[in-house]
Amino acid sequence: MTLSPFLGRTLAVVLLLAAIGGTWSLIVEPVMTKYRLSAESIVQSEALIERYSRIARMREPREKQLATLKRLAPSTGGYLEGASDTLAAAKLQNRVKGVVATSGGQIKSSQILPPRDDGNHRAIKIRVQLSADIASLQAIFYLLESENTFLFLDNVDVRRKRARRRRNKSADDGRLTVRFDVSGYVRREGS
Secondary structure, three states, X not given: OOOOHHHHHHHHHHHHHHHHHHHHXXXXXXXXXXXXXXXXXXXXXXXXXXXXXXXXXXXXXXXHHHHHHHHHHHHOOOOOOOOXXXXXXXXXXXXXHHHHHHHOOEEEEEEEEEEEEEOOEEEEEEXXXXXXXXXXXXXXXXXXXXXXXXXXXXEEEEEEOOOOOOOOOOOOOOOEEEEEEEEEEEEOOOO
């Protein structure tokens, strides 16, 4: 069977185009895709190198700062002292009782709560209930939060004491019933 010259040329062109298309999809397109992915990977790698270089340049100043902080840490206050958690809690309890007494308040109860680990420190907490007027309460809070040992007040609940109906005014007029938790931290050994 012989084909006409026009049909033969058309068939040859179609076969040539199919060969070029097959070559493109089998060889050229995968190479171009790989090249594009490699270029994106290079850009990401360069960005990471720049970022890590910036971090590396910050290392020496940070190490100096850390050394300074470590040198100053033992000399700075802020921590409760005590050979054990129980002794530290007892000292905290005595400190609160002293502050309340000197400020004109009256302790109704205080309870040592279980210690809690917090990273390299151990939180010592006591719960206090007291009676005081507003000026005494302000003085108590100020004295507790402004001393060298860092103390934190949580769960503060202030209520006005109910006055009893009597002919003479009760001695408790203006008194508040206050409940709160006081916590401080002791260092764990090796920190």
